[in-house]
Amino acid sequence: MPEDKPLTGNMRPDGQALDREAYERAGGYQGLRKALTGMTRAAVIEEVKASNLRGRGGAGFSTGLKWSFVPETVPHPRYVVANGDEMEPGTFKDRLLVERDPHQLVEGMILAGYATGADTGYVFLRGEYKLGAQRVAQAIAEAYGAGYLGKDILHSGYSFELYLHLSAGRYMCGEETGMLNALEGKRANPRAKPPFPPVSGLFGMPTTINNVETLCNVPHIIRNGAAWFRGLSRSKDGGTKLYGASGKVKRPGLWELPMGTTIREILEEHAGGMRDGLRLRGLLPGGASTDFLTGEHLDTPMDFSEVQKAGSRLGTGTMIILDDQTCPVGMVSNLEHFFAQESCGWCTPCWSGLGWVERILRAMEEGRGQPGDMEKLAFQTRFWGSGHTFCALAPGAAEPLQSALKYFRADFEQHINEKRCPWK
Amino acid sequence: MLTPEERAEIEAEFPHYPNRKAVCIDAMKIVQKHRGWLSDDSLKDIGELLGMSAADLDGVATFYNLLFRRPVGRHVIYLCDSVSCWIMGSDRQCSHLTKRLGVAAGETTADGRFTLLPVVCLGACDHAPVMMVDDDTHPDLTPEQIDRILERYP
DSSP states (O other), X not given: OOTTOTTTTTOOTTSOOOOHHHHHHTTTTHHHHHHHHHOOHHHHHHHHHHTTOXXXXXXXXXXXXXXXXXXXXXXXXXXXXXXXXXXXXXXXXXXXXXXXXXXXXXXXXXXXXXXXXXXXXXXXXXXXXXXXXXXXXXXXXXXXXXXXXXXXXXXXXXOBEEEEEEOOOOGGGGSHHHHHHHHTTSOOOOOOSSSXXXXXXXXXXXXXXXXXHHHHHHHHHHHHOHHHHHHTOSSSSOSEEEEEEEESBSSOEEEEEETTOBHHIIIIIISOSBOTTOOEEEEEBTBTTSOOBOGGXXXXXXXXXXXXXXXXXXXXXXXXXXXXXXXXXXXXXXXXXHHHHHOOSOSHHHHHHHHHHHHHHHHHHTTOOOTTHHHHHXXXXXXXXXXXXXXXXXXXXXXXXXXXXXXXXXXXXHHHHHTSOTTO | OOOHHHHHHHHHHGGGSSSSGGGHHHHHHXXXXXXXXXXXXXXXXXXXXXXXXXXXXXXXXXXXXTSOSSOOOSEEEXXXXXXXXXXXXXXXXXXXXXXXXXXXXXXXXXXXXXXXXEESOOSOGGGOSOEEETTEEEOSXXXXXXXXXXXXXX
């Protein structure tokens, strides 16, 4: 395995998935063997804690700490769920992992199950990932066949069942309690918290939910150790990260790089810089629900704390690039349309405010902007803030809008004053 | 009435969940796969097997954009309308499709061949603009390519 790319270094260049034998030849299931034959649950959790692995779904919570929230004494059955509902606009990293190395995810889930004392796991995959679904289903079947899943795995006494759930759509399914409701066959509204899932989750039982990329790191941490994993990174957060870039760069794509690689290196070296004749205007560092950054932030290392210091969030680490020939108001209008459409309708700031903002932005784009719109937009971003809603959808929707009002204020005002979109 | 095939596929999901209600989304996807969409009668059929009312199932189905409570065409086109595709000019692909098919987004062609649905980010943003037709993802779209792709779905 290329030492510096544990997640993607073993993937086949022809686009096919690694099957079980190929995965094993690359060191696969050795971490599981090591854990089940020589490590207690607590030791697995300690190793993951010490690795500084932080959640790759966007929130960046310590994975080891999250696992430790399922106490020894809580009842069974317990569950682990892989969040593969990759619907954050601009994000395309988990697709690669499930399509090309599904056993890596399966092994990560068994290890998460062992660490949290879980009996059953679900891979929750978005419905559109048909190829990923086939390949994960195949990997699960192969893992059962080899005795990595089912009763008494590797004669350790530990048993774990793993199932694939292919979703029926909607962004809300990616919110972890919305996902639990979807798995229970309900509408995917979020739940009021507390209780949190480690105490009362799926079917009311203790549940741990981790992003696909997070889980895929775990087999490597157990096999090679926490110190090795920390050493992959250029930052305090351990490991590598799948970074991506989309928009009008020369080479849009996805790259596994050390955590803490700068925006400049990703954008200029890997994405090849902006297309000829275009200049960088801004970027969303980690999906639709992160604040804009601009050219002045290019030397920011892409890790959780540094991107936060720059005024945004690492999010999913897949950047969306805004160029100077694309209308920033149009881009924000597209984003807020998405959030308004995907609101589940439970919280007033979300269902009411998002729809209102969507209409204001569309009106601006169509030359019907009004004096006072800027104040209305700014008010809404505060109204959607954390603590006013049951989940992170509206707070996430506030991020690109509030930062666009800061960095692209003159563009918004031009739309209102000239009663037109200057880019049309 | 569920066909024996539909029933067998749904029952194969039962061991994966602790109760039958939890199977309902899988069950509706299975029946939709065979019948194209979920009529009131389809919901009744599923409800009988799962011990749920058609109204319960309707409440669940209407949350999810991949469950259809109205008839759709033989092929469903899912055109990404999210941010990366928008930056890469998906508006052009959308107007090309609506013109060529003679329908607005959300509608079905008169011959029942295609339904055109806007959909959120398909997770292939490095190949924007992107659409899916049925189960297949089509990257790096241009209007000319769209024409060629559509020919493959009679």
